[in-house]
Amino acid sequence: MSCGNPTTEPDALMQRRKKYDKTKNCVRCKDAQGNIVIRHTVYCKNCFTPLLIHKFRRVLEPTVNPKPDGPRRTALKPAGNLVIGFSGGLGSSVLLDLVHRCYVALDKSTMPTEGGRDHPRHERVWKKVTVCYVEVCDAFPGMDDRTDEIAHFVSRYDELDFVPLRIQHAFDRTWWERMGRSTSFSDIGVGLADESLLIEPLSQTYPDPLTALRTYLSSLPTPTAIHSSIQALTRVLLLHTALQTGSSHLVLGTSLTSLAVSLISGVAQGAGFNVREESMEEWTPDPETRPTPDTVPDDGTEGARKSKEAKRTVRIVRPLRDIGMKECATWAWWSHIPVVGKEKWVWPGAKPGIGTLTKDFILGLEQDYPSTVSTIVRTCGKLAPKGEVAGKCILCGRPAQRGVQEWKARISIRSQPPPPPSDSDSTDAPATPAPVVPESKADTRPSLTPYLCYPCHTTLTSRSARPVPSPWPDTAHSSVAPLPVWTEARLGTHADVGVSVADEEEIAVAKKMGQEEMKGIVNEFLLDDEEAS
């Protein structure tokens, strides 16, 4: 092989790099010819199935018991039931299929052979399995409602309950009441027009959930913010459904590829502190909004009784996080799973957001350099974010990092006061540099900011320099946007430090830092008058 011109010397053309290591035979059985290449490793069809099931179980089963197993593997006994978050996409379709095979239908071909006929693994792990689907079509113009198709897909699997929700349930007090939560809080919203995020009473009667949803989305500053918000609303809706069904586990169909996308796009939006939550997280409801004991469903099983008594926690697990999108597609094809699919979240004039751009990048990476995608996930798995947790974000329910607003105030240059008038007799003297101080109004009006995590605050306040077309331009623009019901409920019950309710119509927030305090922080950066002149 020479390094000459390929046009005149055919041998000069470099051979195409193989997409697989060693031979075309299966690395597992070493016998059959391979059918699929997964990150340079070749598997035959017969070995691919147990491999996938092993990867699935390996992620899910250590999370089933409330406490992790010790040296001896014990039987799988979760504290409650199971909810499968279903989007209609490839990952959640494969997840549903695997959960049903392994834990409902008890397909013996999916179980390890050791242990014997009476081994506990042959019993049902979860007595009740619910599939929850959140329809988002009402958030985007022209999107089809796929609820019926999804219901038909789920009906292929027996012994599964189906709970369809709509994204606007996040703004629906009737739904909140069905979850067993108190609805005795006033109608409050947030001003999204500027970054103060002031909490104010809604100027009109609380709108219907659909109008509230569209008003909220139309008030968000960027397409990225709209995508992130819908993802967060969906996740919290699923969590409350898990709570209401007495479930201790919520499983999501995030594949290795999707996880890489969400990790990178999350970090790009400031969610580095929650990088671990992207893989697995535990969520507890806000104490002041917990349901009363008699609203917790009791189907008479041991699991339901324990879930009533124990601290209510929902563990979110992503069992497909070691399984790439290619493997999911192969499984779906070979298992004849008729995936419904999901539509892109687009609207007229919208540019791609961070999530869409990241997904395009990762998919391209996976095609040319498949191992890099798993490297992204492995590397993020090693990260241990610094900082302490200061409660849960009032919007997304994830841990919020302590000191975020103080840090933002320190690093941000918000305003520059006009320079002092110059002396006309000293034209040669250098102009007095204007002191640059962070904006620090003595503003005691209540704000949503202290309750938000960094990425949610950025989502609500980070604006594009260009005008952003709204998905619902005809929706009447309001200076005060409605909030999700769980956010309103938590504000309304004022259980957080520093919040007091003056009366039913007003919330007062204690100011944490005054103007003099702020000046004290930046004092070392201010020039003295003697130095300046």
Added chain:
Amino acid sequence: MATISLNIEFGGGLELLFSNQRSHRITIPANVPVSSATGQTPEDSDVPSKPVDITYLMYWLRDNLLKERAELFVENGTVRPGVLVLVNDTDWELEGEGEYQLKDGDEIVFISTLHGG
């Protein structure tokens, strides 16, 4: 002109681009110009030819069966990222990808992993 018959299947939402039809049975030339662009006929004695391969098939499908949004199927001379190709139930990466020489009766499956989303 010698031809071969192929079974083509689309999955994962790709069928929506091909008249919402999952299965197609097609007939294409057995030998094609060395350049993958369709339009030149291999019968011209001056045009060098080669056995038909998947790259030619991909362009043939784009030009003859695809009804809309070609960019969702073909990109930069190959299938769009996120599209899985199986040749007789085997990953095309094991068969030389676009350079796999098609035979009469082969089944080629194109599956989108994106499922519209």
